[in-house]
Amino acid sequence: MNRRDSLKALGLTTLSAGLILEACKTDTPHKEEVAAVAPKTEDEAGRQAYEIERDKKLHAETFFTPAEMLTITVLGDIIIPKDEKSGSASDARVPEFIEFIVKDIPEHQTPMRGGLRWLDLQCLNRYGKIFTDSTKQQQFELLDMIAYPDKAKPEMAQGVAFFNRMRDLTASGFFTTKMGFHDVGYVGNAPNKWIGVPPDVLKQYGMENNI
Amino acid sequence: MSDLQIKKSSTTYDVVIVGSGAGGGMAGYVLANAGIKVLMLEAGVYFDPQKDSQQLKFSWESPRRGAGTTRPFGDFDAAYGGWQLEGEPYTTKDKTEFQWFRSRMLGGKTNHWGRISLRMGPHDFKAKDGLTDDWPITYDDVKPYYDKVDRLIGIYGTKENLENEPDGIFMAPPKPRLNELFIKKGAQKAGVNVIAGRGAVLTEALPGNKDRSPCFYCGQCGRSCKIYGDFSASSCLVIPAVKTGNLKVITNAMVREVLTNKEGIATGVSYINKEDMQEYQVNAKTVILGASAAESARILLNSRSAAHPGGLANSSGVVGRYLHDSTGSGASGFLPQLLDRKRYNEDGAGSVHIYSPWWLDNKKLDFPRGYHIEYGGGMHMPSYGFGRNIQDMNGRVPGRDGKMKEAGGYGVSLKDDYRRFYGTQFGMAGRGTAIARYDNYCEIDPQVVDKYGIPVLRFHYKWAAEEIKQAKHMQETFQEIMHNMGAIYNGPEGADTNYGLEAPGKIIHEVGTVRMGNDPKKSALNKWCQAHDCKNLFVVDAAPFVQQGDKNATWTILALSMRTAEFILQERKKLNV
Numbered sequence: 005m006n007r008r009d010s011l012k013a014l015g016l017t018t019l020s021a022g023l024i025l026e027a028c029k030t031d032t033p034h035k036e037e038v039a040a041v042a043p044k045t046e047d048e049a050g051r052q053a054y055e056i057e058r059d060k061k062l063h064a065e066t067f068f069t070p071a072e073m074l075t076i077t078v079l080g081d082i083i084i085p086k087d088e089k090s091g092s093a094s095d096a097r098v099p100e101f102i103e104f105i106v107k108d109i110p111e112h113q114t115p116m117r118g119g120l121r122w123l124d125l126q127c128l129n130r131y132g133k134i135f136t137d138s139t140k141q142q143q144f145e146l147l148d149m150i151a152y153p154d155k156a157k158p159e160m161a162q163g164v165a166f167f168n169r170m171r172d173l174t175a176s177g178f179f180t181t182k183m184g185f186h187d188v189g190y191v192g193n194a195p196n197k198w199i200g201v202p203p204d205v206l207k208q209y210g211m212e213n214n215i
Numbered sequence: 216m217s218d219l220q221i222k223k224s225s226t227t228y229d230v231v232i233v234g235s236g237a238g239g240g241m242a243g244y245v246l247a248n249a250g251i252k253v254l255m256l257e258a259g260v261y262f263d264p265q266k267d268s269q270q271l272k273f274s275w276e277s278p279r280r281g282a283g284t285t286r287p288f289g290d291f292d293a294a295y296g297g298w299q300l301e302g303e304p305y306t307t308k309d310k311t312e313f314q315w316f317r318s319r320m321l322g323g324k325t326n327h328w329g330r331i332s333l334r335m336g337p338h339d340f341k342a343k344d345g346l347t348d349d350w351p352i353t354y355d356d357v358k359p360y361y362d363k364v365d366r367l368i369g370i371y372g373t374k375e376n377l378e379n380e381p382d383g384i385f386m387a388p389p390k391p392r393l394n395e396l397f398i399k400k401g402a403q404k405a406g407v408n409v410i411a412g413r414g415a416v417l418t419e420a421l422p423g424n425k426d427r428s429p430c431f432y433c434g435q436c437g438r439s440c441k442i443y444g445d446f447s448a449s450s451c452l453v454i455p456a457v458k459t460g461n462l463k464v465i466t467n468a469m470v471r472e473v474l475t476n477k478e479g480i481a482t483g484v485s486y487i488n489k490e491d492m493q494e495y496q497v498n499a500k501t502v503i504l505g506a507s508a509a510e511s512a513r514i515l516l517n518s519r520s521a522a523h524p525g526g527l528a529n530s531s532g533v534v535g536r537y538l539h540d541s542t543g544s545g546a547s548g549f550l551p552q553l554l555d556r557k558r559y560n561e562d563g564a565g566s567v568h569i570y571s572p573w574w575l576d577n578k579k580l581d582f583p584r585g586y587h588i589e590y591g592g593g594m595h596m597p598s599y600g601f602g603r604n605i606q607d608m609n610g611r612v613p614g615r616d617g618k619m620k621e622a623g624g625y626g627v628s629l630k631d632d633y634r635r636f637y638g639t640q641f642g643m644a645g646r647g648t649a650i651a652r653y654d655n656y657c658e659i660d661p662q663v664v665d666k667y668g669i670p671v672l673r674f675h676y677k678w679a680a681e682e683i684k685q686a687k688h689m690q691e692t693f694q695e696i697m698h699n700m701g702a703i704y705n706g707p708e709g710a711d712t713n714y715g716l717e718a719p720g721k722i723i724h725e726v727g728t729v730r731m732g733n734d735p736k737k738s739a740l741n742k743w744c745q746a747h748d749c750k751n752l753f754v755v756d757a758a759p760f761v762q763q764g765d766k767n768a769t770w771t772i773l774a775l776s777m778r779t780a781e782f783i784l785q786e787r788k789k790l791n792v
């Protein structure tokens with residue numbers, strides 16, 4: 005197989021291979037491309053029948069209540085807000101990802117549901133309102149008690165565990181989208197020739213003589 | 216089930232091969248190319264990496280972003296199967312632990328393996344410490360076959376002239392990634408030798424082969440390769456063998472037992488067709504098992520007859536015994552020097568770029584056998600788990616303003632931390648020799664059957680002091696290397712976790728269950744992997760291994776299977792089989 009045949013076997017023309025490279029450089033990701041919620045039929049080659057069935061079933065189910073989804077959305081955007089480089093967690097459809105992943109990996113369900121409830125109860129006791137109805141200032145006051153594990157009070161340990169999980173799921177959901185790839189600068193997953201660490205990088209780290 | 220019947224074929228094949236992985240695939244390839252009529256039975260489905268691989272998909276093309284929910288090594292990993300298969304249980308005995316990974320597909324586990332391809336050395340075949348049994352063959356007996364496998368399949372590496380790490384016929388290896396340069400420097404300072412990896416990936420065109428293309432460096436060998444740039448038994452052996460017109464594959468054929476006649480000679484096999492759930496029997500002059508070490512032992516133990524009351528090829532009682540997997544223990548950390556590093560495509564090859572062959576003398580240590588270390592790290596494709604436990608990282612280095620930050624957090628500053636830490640992480644994993652022991656075994660569970668009614672395996676496996684002390688040494692070595700690298704890392708795994716020693720089976724290098732030997736009282740197979748008790752029965756997976764070195768099993772499976780297949784061709788000429 006020569007290079008052209010190889011690319012054909014990959015379902016790529018030299019043009020589309022270039023587009024993949026190009027796509028990684030695009031500055032403005034289209035929102036609808038940010039997260040494919042369900043795989044398309046043509047992407048199902050090599051997927052086992054039970055996997056396709058299982059995904060369909062999970063997509064048809066709903067786990068979180070609308071109120072829970074709202075809290076997840078607010079929390080997600082506090083964890084990963086929009087900045088000069090990229091959008092927020094909800095811009096990258098992180099809440100939808102979290103809804104899917106807790107159905108896919110059920111051990112997330114109780115800690116997430118219970119954690120959201122724990123958060124609301126803390127707010128009710130302190131501020132007389134659930135988390136999403138509390139003021140921004142109150143929300144941050146509460147989150148500051150659970151977002152920093154080393155300085156959190158022992159009685160807030162359950163909140164710390166919840167927030168660690170919520171932070172991890174938000175990061176997973178955000179940085180695995182096109183927006184997230186672009187943000188973090190991942191430029192791989194495209195045919196190329198690996199010839200080693202670029203010379204300027206070797207020089208930067210004084211590794212010229214160690215390759 | 217009222218219409219259940221046994222369907223007997225009137226055809227007699229020259230050879231029937233059970234399994235299509237490295238062992239079965241290679242035997243099928245050699246025999247079919249020599250004009251022998253071969254039937255291959257595979258318990259799983261058809262799989263052609265060209266059509267079925269998930270290669271080059273982006274994380275967002277998986278609703279779980281690559282998480283390992285249905286595929287243990289991630290949503291894009293090639294392996295169909297895993298640690299548990301629905302309706303196909305296995306059990307353990309005496310509260311011991313064993314994890315059994317099964318890939319039910321053409322090519323088996325070779326579709327997703329790490330392609331790390333190490334030859335066993337002279338001292339692996341004949342150990343210097345006298346602790347374990349010698350193989351009935353030496354490195355010199357196997358060397359010509361390793362050479363032929365290198366040429367047929369393709370492998371990268373470097374000539375090093377190390378006594379027990381024999382060189383092969385190598386293509387140029389991929390250069391180290393940045394993190395790996397730091398690892399190499401740190402390891403060398405600790406006196407640990409680091410050399411180029413040895414992987415079954417084409418870094419150059421394979422002479423004489425028009426079906427396979429050289430690697431284009433996506434780093435995704437675990438998904439299997441659409442252009443056959445790496446070795447899978449499906450793409451490189453079975454599919455080409457089918458093209459000879461001499462090999463027929465039946466997929467979804469779950470073998471129950473080997474059939475024998477009154478004289479105890481194998482006459483064929485009995486299997487369940489998983490599509491119509493009927494029982495089939497096929498005839499063959501020669502039967503070759505390559506179903507995987509544990510599965511081949513299971514088939515033999517389930518093949519009981521008047522001539523073979525303890526199971527086929529088992530008059531010695533060793534079938535299922537001497538089960539051993541490699542030891543495994545790992546460590547990871549991050550390099551604060553690499554915060555905010557420059558971005559470029561660092562996917563590289565999907566096998567290791569560097570590794571450390573065993574570098575010490577066990578006579579000076581408190582454990583008898585060595586290990587090698589596999590390394591990796593860099594700017595990989597973000598997938599499920601990206602940035603996990605950032606609270607364990609971002610409080611340990613100064614922020615952009617030079618001040619230490621409180622670990623954890625949220626907001627713009629946290630978002631920036633994910634960027635800053637991207638590509639700074641690395642990992643290292645020891646893979647060591649575990650001692651083959653009579654008391655570590657699999658046997659037929661007297662009470663449990665799978666959904667096909669086939670009695671299942673029951674495992675009994677315990678690590679001993681030799682393996683635990685080796686894992687302790689791994690942890691100490693990792694700490695020293697990471698210290699030398701200027702890395703940030705956690706303390707070593709301690710006695711409470713057996714020094715991070717993985718459960719038996721987890722490294723998926725299980726071997727030894729149908730061992731070779733010259734003495735029929737102590738071994739099941741002779742030096743050609745031919746059953747002492749049944750001359751037209753051969754085993755070509757990792758079951759014949761007497762004692763595995765710290766080397767990953769695949770290259771030795773391929774070499775031994777090729778050697779056995781050529782022996783079968785010679786014996787056929789002499790009309791012996």
